[in-house]
Amino acid sequence: MHSLPLWLIPIAPLLAAALAGVLALTRRGERAAPALTIAAIALSGLVALGAVPDRPHPLAGTIEATWLSLPGGFQIPLGVHIDPLAWTMIAVICTVSLLVQVYSIGYMRGENGYARYFAYLGLFTASMLGLVVASNLFQLYVCWELVGICSYLLIGFWWSKPSAAKAAKKAFVVTRFGDVGFLLGVLLLVSAAGSFRFDAVTQFVQRIARGELASVPLVSAPVFLTLAPLLLFCGAIGKSAQFPLHVWLPDAMEGPTPVSALIHAATMVAAGVYMVARLLPIFAASPVAMETVLIIGSVTALIAATIALTQNDIKKVMAYSTVSQLGYMMLGLGAGSQGAGIFHLVTHAMFKALLFLTAGSVIHALHAAADPNDLRAMGGLFRRMRGTAVTCGIGVLALAGVPGLSGFWSKDAILGAALANGSPVALAALTVAIIVAALTAFYATRMWMLAFAGEPRSEAAAHAHESPLVMTLPLWILAILSLALGGWLQAGGRFTAFLTGTASAESAPIWLTGLASAAALGGIALAWLLYRAPQTASDPVTRAPGYALFAHLWYVEAFWNAVGARGTLAVGRAVAWFDRHVVDATVDRVGRACKASGQELRRETNGQVQTYAATLMAAVVVVVVIFTLYDRGAAPAQTNPPPIPPVIADARLKPAARMQSPQMRAKTPVALPIPVPSPSVPEGSSNGSNLRNNWGGETQASAYTLFAAHGNGERGDR
Amino acid sequence: MGLNSYLVVSALLFGIGTFAVLTRRNAIAVLMGVELMLNAANLNFLAFWRFLHPAAMEPQVFVLIGLTVAAADAAVGLAVVLNIYRDFGTIEVNRIDSLKG
DSSP, X not given: OTTSXXXXXXXXXXXXXXXXXXXXXXXXXXXXXXXXXXXXXXXXXXXXXXTOTTSOOTTOSEEEEEEEEETTTEXXXXXXXXXXXXXXXXXXXXXXXXXXXXXXXXXXXXXXXXXXXXXXXXXXXHHHHHHHTOOBHHHHHHHHHHHHHHHHHHHTTTTTSHHHHHHHHHXXXXXXXXXXXXXXXXXXXXXXXXXXXHHHHHHHHHXXXXXXXXXXXXXXXXXXXXXXXXXXHHHHHHHTTOXXXXXXXXHGGGSOHHHHHIIIIISTTHXXXXXXXXXXXXXXXXXXXXXXXXXXXXXXXXXXXXXXXXXXXXXXXXXXXXXXXXXXXXXXXXXXXXXXXXXHXXXXXXXXXXXXHHHHHHHHHTTTSSSTTBGGGOOOHHHHOHHHHHHHHHHHHHHHTOTTSHHHHHHHHHHHHHHHHOOHHHXXXXXXXXXXXXXXXXXXXXXXXXXXXSOOOSHHXXXXXXXXXXXXXXXXXXXXXHHHHHHHHHGGGHHHHHHHSOOOOOOOOHHHHHHHHHHHHHHHHHHHHHHHSOOOSSOGGGGSTTHHHXXXXXXXXHHXXXXXXXXXXXXXXXXXXXXXXXXXXXXXXXXXXXXXXXXXXHTTOXXXXXXXXXHHHHHHHHHHHHXXXXXXXXXOOOSSOOOOOOOOOOTXXXXXXXXXXXXXXXXXXXXOOOOOOOSSSXXXXXXXXXXXXXXXXXXXXXXXXXXXXXXXXXXXXX | OHHHHHHHHHHHHHHHHHHHHHHXXXXXXXXXXXXXXXXXXHHHHHHHHHHHOTTOSHHHHHHHHHHHHHHHHHHXXXXXXXXXXXXXXXXXXXXXXXXXX
């Protein structure tokens, strides 16, 4: 154990999942899939066991490699960091995941996609382990999204069922919505602190809180201190199903029940709680952030507990109960106590997983019914499924916070932390917490009574039988943990000492403990009285004040449907209108304009020569006008013809300079005049300027003068 | 008399010729207009020659060639008109629009 490397912890389940995925493609290898993933989980657990932080271990601590090295000095590390908090989470994840996988061997027997299920579970376990051992925000975020994907895959495991596919989509989109804020918070923190690592980031924030750093890039220091944790908390609101983003968790019950036990009770939804706990120094630097966590936690706890009263689906009751208990955990963290929040996370993981698995056992037994989840069709199962009923009862008592069981101790720690905080918000939260404790006890007992007490209310319930050992054994293990773990951890403040290194025991004063216990026992007693008798009339809960509001889920679903779903569709429709009528229309208009102009121009070619001639004349006029306007060297017109220039006597040409009469021709030899270009004056140029220069009558020694001389000579001769 | 007068006369002749080309329906009348235009151009050329370079001989030759070309042009044009009449049965220029569109 000591020599096994730490990085096996997240990697072993990942490899097993990959192998199981390959097995899913074969037909005969399917049955081996659970063995792989369970072995991997056991291996991770063993490695973690050898790395308990309070024993010196050569490999405990942090091992890190640089994943990416960005220009500008930014390093993105990839690492495994084991400290008490991480170790606690690993213990929870490995235990619950192992038990759920053993349970699933029985629950999913004969299902289509058996190996695929275990592959997904292995992938989820690997991602969750990667999340809790992360040493930096980048790895945390990546694993955060990975568990979101696994949740999507597992909720939508029976993807051919439309409600399951919708629920998977809803879970992913809603948590993603929260993750926008989370990413912004991560980026803000990292850009200011210059590093992704947790220790660097928390130290940076603490330095700002102490006043050592005055300014931060992008925002001022006080704004930064408040904004960063609030943005991070957005991610926790989504992932840990706090109000108002809790709406995905009840729908997530469409997935197989072991999935609900693992992901939506014990581990994935605890990721948000873990993140807040890990970054609690950052939250603690801002009173506003802590108060926000407190308020949202208590509001969530209250709303979910009231809704759970009204539910008739056994898994929905548990789902809303999970939301409520997550609010409790946030309450503990917001009061400032990392120990209380994590303690409740641990105990809650145990008894909620237990409750879900027992619900799964009941559903499995009632598989022949029309709706096996419906509490109204159950009843009398105590006689038929003794083991399930007893373990479920233990879970209910733990959830309710009956003194002595694990839930009691962890709730006590939270109440104590809220009281110790002392601020008005914390005290209000404390009041809410006590009310919620009573409500929790009531609805949990109601659920148990409706399912197990009384007489069977349907055929399927009458023929139910106990589940096989592979399913009931995990139930008993979890039941023992729910009974004993809380007390063992709390004794002497052992857990808090382990977690935070201080020896303070965070329990409430005796009067508060007594008050909370009274609330819990009162709730149990009331539910027992109301549901003891056979249910012939309507459910007593429908007569509770505010029932209509609770049964309509406080209209949160309706709100998100209107704003989120229909609102987004409306925006989409507006944008589509713009695209169709503005963008496309512009393109169409350009095309149509081309076509129209073509049609217009077409009229010009009418085949008639005179039209073409007219066009030509117009063009000529334009050209002439241009030339006239731009040719400024116009010479004045002459009124009188210039005088005819005299004969130029050119010595070279003299003998042939005269056109001779036949008589003269006989006398003198003829030399044909050869035009000799004069070098001084350019000849033969068609340049208008040359001609213009000669308008003054300037003559040139050229052949022209030759002929002029002839003409003159001829005239002179005649 | 002045150069201007000649230029004006030739311009007027050119204009009348253009008008005839553009307006008359009868193809032969169009050809007449073309003749007028050519003659106007010749007249213009001659005016410039006489007033600016009267000693030169080349412009005269140019004009003579121009007149010859005009004559050849008229001959060919009439031959074309004959063929058109043979093909279309009419010599009204606004009926001959096969190249329309």
